Amino acid sequence: AQSVAQPEDQVNVAEGNPLTVKCTYSVSGNPYLFWYVQYPNRGLQFLLKYITGDNLVKGSYGFEAEFNKSQTSFHLKKPSALVSDSALYFCAVRDRSSNTGKLIFGQGTTLQVKP
Amino acid sequence: KAGVTQTPRYLIKTRGQQVTLSCSPISGHRSVSWYQQTPGQGLQFLFEYFSETQRNKGNFPGRFSGRQFSNSRSEMNVSTLELGDSALYLCASTETDRNYGYTFGSGTRLTVV
Numbered sequence: 001a002q003s004v005a006q007p008e009d010q011v012n013v014a015e016g017n018p019l020t021v022k023c024t025y026s027v028s029g030n031p032y033l034f035w036y037v038q039y040p041n042r043g044l045q046f047l048l049k050y051i052t053g054d055n056l057v058k059g060s061y062g063f064e065a066e067f068n069k070s071q072t073s074f075h076l077k078k079p080s081a082l083v084s085d086s087a088l089y090f091c092a093v094r095d096r097s098s099n100t101g102k103l104i105f106g107q108g109t110t111l112q113v114k115p
Numbered sequence: 116k117a118g119v120t121q122t123p124r125y126l127i128k129t130r131g132q133q134v135t136l137s138c139s140p141i142s143g144h145r146s147v148s149w150y151q152q153t154p155g156q157g158l159q160f161l162f163e164y165f166s167e168t169q170r171n172k173g174n175f176p177g178r179f180s181g182r183q184f185s186n187s188r189s190e191m192n193v194s195t196l197e198l199g200d201s202a203l204y205l206c207a208s209t210e211t212d213r214n215y216g217y218t219f220g221s222g223t224r225l226t227v228v
Contacts, residue, residue: 034217043119043205043219090158100171101146101209103217105158 002027004093006106013081014114021076021109023091032094033074034103035065037087044090050074061085081113117141119208119220127226133194136223140187140208146170147189148217149181152203161204164189196227 003026013019025031032051036044048059055067065076074091088110092103120139128134140147149161160173164183181191187208193200203224207217 036219041224043121043221044207046216046218049216101148101163101165101207101217102160102171102173103148103150103207104160105150107157 002093002095002104004091004104004106006089006091006109008109009107010110010112012112012114015083016080019078019081019085019111019113021089021091021111023074023076023106025072025074025091025093027093027095029095029097032096033065033067034092034094035059035063035074035076036090036092038090038108039087047076047089081111083113083115086111086113119206119218121204121206121220121223123223124221125224125226127228128196129228130196130198132196133192134196134225135190135192136204136206136225138189138191138206138208138220140189140206141210141218144208144210144218145187146209147183147187148207148209149189149191150205150207151175152205152222153201158205161191193225198227201225201227 005024034049035047038044047063048057050057050067058064063078088108090108091106094103122137146165148163150158152158162181163171167183178194183189203222205222207219209217
C-alpha cells in the first residue's frame with residue numbers, strides 16, 4: 001500500500017536559519033512527489049513537485065526538495081527561514097503507474113519560525 | 116486565470132440532513148478531485164472525476180457521492196450527515212493526465228451539529 005510519512009509533527013527554527021521538513025514515502029513503483037503548504041483556514045498551495053530528472057527540485061518562495069530514491073525520501077528545505085514561512089506543510093505522493101490523480105498525503109508538519 | 120472556486124466557504128448543518136458542495140475548476144481543467152481534511156485523519160481522498168466519469172473512489176461510505184458536469188464543474192453530496200463528517204472539504208483540479216500540477220480551492224468548512 002502507498003503511504004507517506006512525515007515523522008515530525010512540528011519543526012521549530014529561528015528566522016534566518018536553514019530549515020528541513022522531512023518526508024519519506026512507500027509506493028510500489030516510481031512516484032510523483034509533491035509538497036504543499038497550508039495557511040490557517042485556507043486550501044493547499046503548491047510548492048514544488050518531482051516528476052523526473054534532476055533530484056534537486058526548486059520551487060516557490062525559495063523552497064527546494066531533494067529526491068533520494070535509495071532512502072525513499074523527499075525532504076523539503078530552505079536555506080534561510082522567514083517568519084512568514086510558518087504554516088502547515090504536506091508531502092504527497094502519486095503512484096506513477098496509476099492512471100488516476102489520487103494523491104496520498106502525509107499527516108503534515110507544522111513549521112514554526114521564530115523571530 | 117481564476118483559481119479553483121469552492122462554494123459555500125462555510126456551512127452548518129444538523130445531523131441527518133444532507134449537503135451539496137460545489138467546485139468550479141480552473142478553466143480548461145478536466146480532472147477534479149475531492150479530499151476531506153480532519154484533525155484526526157488528515158487529508159483523505161474522496162473521489163476523482165475526469166470528463167464526467169468517476170475514475171477513482173476513496174474508502175468512504177456510500178453516503179458520500181459526487182458528480183461532474185459537462186463544463187467540468189463538480190459537486191459532492193453527503194447524505195444523512197453525522198457529527199464525524201465535520202471537516203474541511205477540498206477540491207483540486209488539473210488539466211489532463213499529463214499535467215501533474217494540482218491546484219486546490221480554499222475549501223468548504225462543514226460543521227455538523
